[in-house]
Amino acid sequence: MLDLPVRDFDTATRAFQDVERRLVPSGAIVAFGGVYSPTNKLADTCPVGWLWCDGSVVLRADYPALSRVLVGSGSAFSLPNNPGYIIKV
Numbered sequence: 001m002l003d004l005p006v007r008d009f010d011t012a013t014r015a016f017q018d019v020e021r022r023l024v025p026s027g028a029i030v031a032f033g034g035v036y037s038p039t040n041k042l043a044d045t046c047p048v049g050w051l052w053c054d055g056s057v058v059l060r061a062d063y064p065a066l067s068r069v070l071v072g073s074g075s076a077f078s079l080p081n082n083p084g085y086i087i088k089v
Contacts, residue, residue, distance in 0.1 A: 055081030
């Protein structure tokens with residue numbers, strides 16, 4: 001259990017994001033049970049700062065830490081493309 005002093009929602013969100021940045025390395029692929037909507041980004045529930053493994057091409061300048069982990073050439077690189085993968089327990 002993580003116990004952080006929280007005074008309001010924004011403080012809680014920033015505290016969580018700070019812990020998340022320290023614990024989850026760039027390039028980690030994490031199971032997420034959210035809504036993926038490639039045609040309607042407003043319906044997309046991907047957390048801020050995270051990207052779907054949908055094969056999208058993103059700019060190195062926008063994601064410098066991730067660009068050091070994923071191989072590519074030039075000013076852009078492709079995200080892994082893992083559609084429909086099922087996690088077996």
